[in-house]
Amino acid sequence: MIDANNANSEEDYANIHVVCPTCKATKDLKIPSKIINQAKQLTTVSIPSGTVCEHGFQSFVDKNFAVRGYQKVDFEFYKMEFYEGGGDSTEADSTTSSLSSKPLFQEIIKLLRGYVDDKEILGSGIFTIDGSVLYSSLPSNTLFSITKEFEVRSEKKLSSLKKMYLELENNQKICSNYIEIQEMRFALVLFFSQIVKLGMGNLYLNDLVKKIKKLEG
Numbered sequence: 001m002i003d004a005n006n007a008n009s010e011e012d013y014a015n016i017h018v019v020c021p022t023c024k025a026t027k028d029l030k031i032p033s034k035i036i037n038q039a040k041q042l043t044t045v046s047i048p049s050g051t052v053c054e055h056g057f058q059s060f061v062d063k064n065f066a067v068r069g070y071q072k073v074d075f076e077f078y079k080m081e082f083y084e085g086g087g088d089s090t091e092a093d094s095t096t097s098s099l100s101s102k103p104l105f106q107e108i109i110k111l112l113r114g115y116v117d118d119k120e121i122l123g124s125g126i127f128t129i130d131g132s133v134l135y136s137s138l139p140s141n142t143l144f145s146i147t148k149e150f151e152v153r154s155e156k157k158l159s160s161l162k163k164m165y166l167e168l169e170n171n172q173k174i175c176s177n178y179i180e181i182q183e184m185r186f187a188l189v190l191f192f193s194q195i196v197k198l199g200m201g202n203l204y205l206n207d208l209v210k211k212i213k214k215l216e217g
């Protein structure tokens, strides 16, 4: 069990100032600063409708927490999402950023996004095994908990693990499955509401792994 209410301090968050590309409404949004700090280039932040205004859109945030561009989107997302890369950043210098710029990765994001339903599955994500975020729609507290957990396991060289289950005090569950994609290891994460039993969560997770393996071809 881990404590989801582990108070995260102010410095864990950064403000980004966003402007809706459609109606120009503005708002300062608090986002986990770690995501921006660990990114090699731009981070795409997807902002659901109802957050700033009636529109949903994406913003590309640089290492100084400044928004460098916006994109209108033609699909709906339900949670704030983060992923590495985006905008017109094309430099693919390292292993993970070369993955995140690939069409395969975009397909994986679509798949992960499709699982989230506001009732049983509250968020999803894919991480490097040492806890860097490649894509996440997890709530901030869950995100902090899981990246911390990955860091610890990575330091203890526990990355030969296949699965990881965490249950929060409010009975929400975080299930993770390590997966090899194009000869690199990643951790898939699904975040379940309290109504989902671990066995059911495990089925969802297995299904997700199967679908990703299929995408990879």
Ligand SMILES: [Zn+2]
Pocket (backbone or CB within 6 Å): 020, 021, 022, 023, 024, 025, 053, 054, 055
């Ligand atoms: Zn708007």
